[in-house]
Amino acid sequence: MGKDPREAAREIIDAAIDAVRPEECIRRVFRLEGEVLCVGDARFDLRGVKRIYVVGFGKASAGMARAVEEILGARVAKGVVITAEGYRIPTERIRVHEAGHPLPDRRGLAASCELLSLVAEAEREDLVIVLISGGGSALLPAPAEGITLEDLVVTNELLLRSGAVIQEINAVRKHLSRAKGGQLARLAQPARVVALILSDVVGDPLDSIASGPTVPDPTTFADAVEVLRRYGIWGQVPPSVRRHLERGAAGEIPETPKPGDPCFARVLNLIVGSGRHAAEAALKKGEELGFRGFILTTTLEGEAREVGRVVAAVARELRRCERPISPPALLVLAGETTVTVKGRGKGGRNQELALSAALGIEGLRDVVVASVGTDGRDGPTDAAGGIVDGGTTGRIRAAGHDPRASLSDNDSYRALAAAGDLLVTGPTGTNVADLVLVLAA
C-alpha cells in the first residue's frame, strides 16, 4: 500500500506545474557564469555583446521576462513583452504590455509595433532574447502592409471554422504577418538571437508555437492560397488578404525565410518547458512518494471522452492484473485532447476526460485518474480539471445526477463538482500540455 492515491495525485500535479512555471523553466536552462551566458548547452561570452534586448509575447512572457531580468540585471538594455489581460507581473527593466487574447486588438497592434522596432534596431554585436509562449500568435499581431487588424481577425475566424488543420491555418497566418514564420529572426539580423520557447503545442513543433517567428517556414504564399481555396473560403476573405497572397505567390513580395536561409545562422531556438518537462516532473515526484511508474506518452491526443475510456482500460489492467507494473504504480500521459461539443452543459476537456474515466473505473478500489490543464483553466470554468476514483460515479448519483447523462450533455463540471472531484488550482501563470495521471495504490 502506497500513500493515499488521491493525495499523491494532488502533490504530483503541484510538482509538475511548479516544474513548468515560466521562471523555473528559464532558470533551468539560462544562467550566468561570470561573463559567460549559458543557454542550454550553448555559451555566449557577454564581453563580446554590446546590448541585450529582451522581447517576448505569450501568456507566460511576463514571468519569463522577470526571470531573465533577475539573471541579467543591468545587462538588459531594453525590453518589451506582450502578455494577455491579467497576466502582467511587475518587472524592472522590461516593459510589459497587456493585449487582447484570443482575439488580437489595438493594444496588441501598438505593442507589436514597439516590439518590432526594438528588434529592428539591433546590430551585429547585440543579443536579442526572444521569449515565446502559448498565445503568442494572437498577442503579436503584425499584419503585412495593406492588411488591417480587422482583415486578420476575419480571416482567422473563417479559417478556424473551415475545418483546416493547424498547420494549414498557420501557413496562412505566417503569410499575412510581418513577424511570424521566421520573419522576426530576419528582422533581428545581423544581431544574435536566442529564442526561449515555452511550448503549449503537443509534440513541440517549433514552427507551430506562436506561428514560429524565429523558425524557418517550409510553407509558401502558394500554399496559403491553396489552403483558402481548398476549404472554400477564398471568396470570403477580405480583398486585401487575397491581393497580398496573390502578389506573394507571383513573387512580388519576399517569401518567409525558408530552411537554410542565412538569417537563421545566428539564431538559437530552445524549448525551455513543455508537456515533456511536466510529465517528467510528475514521474519524479511520484517516485519520491513511493510509486513506480513510467511515462506512456507526451503527445496524447483524441476526443476527450474516448481518451478517458482508453485511460480507464489501462487503469483497470493496473488495478486488476497489476500490469504492466505492480502497485503502488503511476502512469503519466501528457498532451491535449479535444471536445466536440454536442450538449449544453459546462466543462472542459480535462473534466470530460476525467468523468469518462470515472465511468470506466467504477467500483475499483485504490485507483485514481486525474486530468489537469497546466494553465489551471479547463474550458470556461474555474477548475483546472478533475480527479476521479472508483467511487466518483456513486457520489455523482448520490447527489442526484446521472454521470452518463452528464457526459452526454458535456456537463462534466457540475457532475464532478457534485462528487467533490474537481481539481482547482487557480491560474498558474504557465501553459504547457495537459497532464493525465493514473495511480494505483
Added chain:
Amino acid sequence: MGKDPREAAREIIDAAIDAVRPEECIRRVFRLEGEVLCVGDARFDLRGVKRIYVVGFGKASAGMARAVEEILGARVAKGVVITAEGYRIPTERIRVHEAGHPLPDRRGLAASCELLSLVAEAEREDLVIVLISGGGSALLPAPAEGITLEDLVVTNELLLRSGAVIQEINAVRKHLSRAKGGQLARLAQPARVVALILSDVVGDPLDSIASGPTVPDPTTFADAVEVLRRYGIWGQVPPSVRRHLERGAAGEIPETPKPGDPCFARVLNLIVGSGRHAAEAALKKGEELGFRGFILTTTLEGEAREVGRVVAAVARELRRCERPISPPALLVLAGETTVTVKGRGKGGRNQELALSAALGIEGLRDVVVASVGTDGRDGPTDAAGGIVDGGTTGRIRAAGHDPRASLSDNDSYRALAAAGDLLVTGPTGTNVADLVLVLAA
C-alpha cells in the same frame, strides 16, 4: 535492431490466434489423468460419474466439442451443440446443428429444444459439460412459455436500437428465456455442471457471455420492465412479452436463479479463452522474436478512430523517446472498440483503428501498429484488420486516395487495400477480443 517489425507483427498475430483456437483452449485446461478429469484446478473422479453429456452453443462450440470428444472418447454418452451457419466441423459422438446467427431462427429453436431436453434428463451422478462461446445467445433461442421466436426477435431489435447498454439488454433477454440467466444450470440439477467459456466480451463478465446460462443472474423481472420503460419501448414490444414480464414482476413466474441459489452448488464456470490469453500469447511470441514489452490493457474500448490516435501517441513516444521501453519493443492491447458509422465507405473497427493510427505515425521509421479481430472478420469485409507503418499514408496517397478523407468516410478497407496494409487471415474459427500491437524495431 530487431526483426522486421511488420513480419514480426504477422507472426505474433498468428501465434495469438493459435492460442485461442477452441481446440487449444479446451486442451489447455481440460485433460484426463487416468480416470480423473482435470478442469483447471478442479478434479473430478469419473468413477463416480454415470453419464457425461456435452452441450454447447456459440460460433466456437463445434471446435470445443471436438476437443472434448478427443479427450473423453467413448465416455461421452450424448451431446448436442449449436453453431452458426458454416461453422460446423465433423464430430463423432456429439451432434452438431447449424442455426441462424445473429438472427435466431427455427433451426435454432428446434436444436435448443433438443439441447434443453438432454440437459433436463441429467441425474445426480451425471456430468453435464456446457461449451459456451460468442454468438451463443442467438444460437440458443429458448423463449419462455407463451412467447414466440418472432416476439423475441422483435423485442431484441427494439432493444438494440433503443440506446440501452448490454447489461440492460441482457436483463430483458434473460427474463424472456428458459435457458439464459442461470436457468440452464437450474435445469441441469441435480447433475454436476462444468461450463467451459470462450469469452468474446471485454472483461469476461460471466453473466454477459451468451447471457450467462450457467451463472447467477443479479437482475430481476422488475429490472427488465424498468429497462423497457426507461427507453420508451414498453408500448412497442409484443403484448406476450409485456404480459410475461408483468406476471414475473408480480411473482407469478419463478425468478431467474440469483447469486447464492443452491442450484449453483455443483456448477463450475471456467473461462478457457479470452482476449487475455491472446494478449499473453502475443507477448510471449514477441519476446521469442527479441522484442521486450508488456500488455497495456486487456479491456480496451472506445471509438476506433480515437483509440487509434491514442495508440499512435504511445507509438510515437516509443519511437522518438524510447519510452517506456527501448526498442525492439512491443506493446499489446486487447479489447473491442466501436465504430460510429457516419460515412458510406467499407471497413471495420480494426481497419479504422489502424488507418487512424497510420495518420498519427506518419513518417516514423521502424514502427508498426496492427489491429486485428481474432475471428478473422473485421466488419463486413474479407480482412481481419490492418497493419500500418510510417509509410502507410504515403502509399495511400500514391494510390490516389486521401487517407484523412477515407477515415472520415469510414472507408478504411479501400485505403488500406491501396497501401497493401490489410491483414487477411480468413475465418479463424474462434472469437475472443481484438488485438492491437505496437512494435518498434
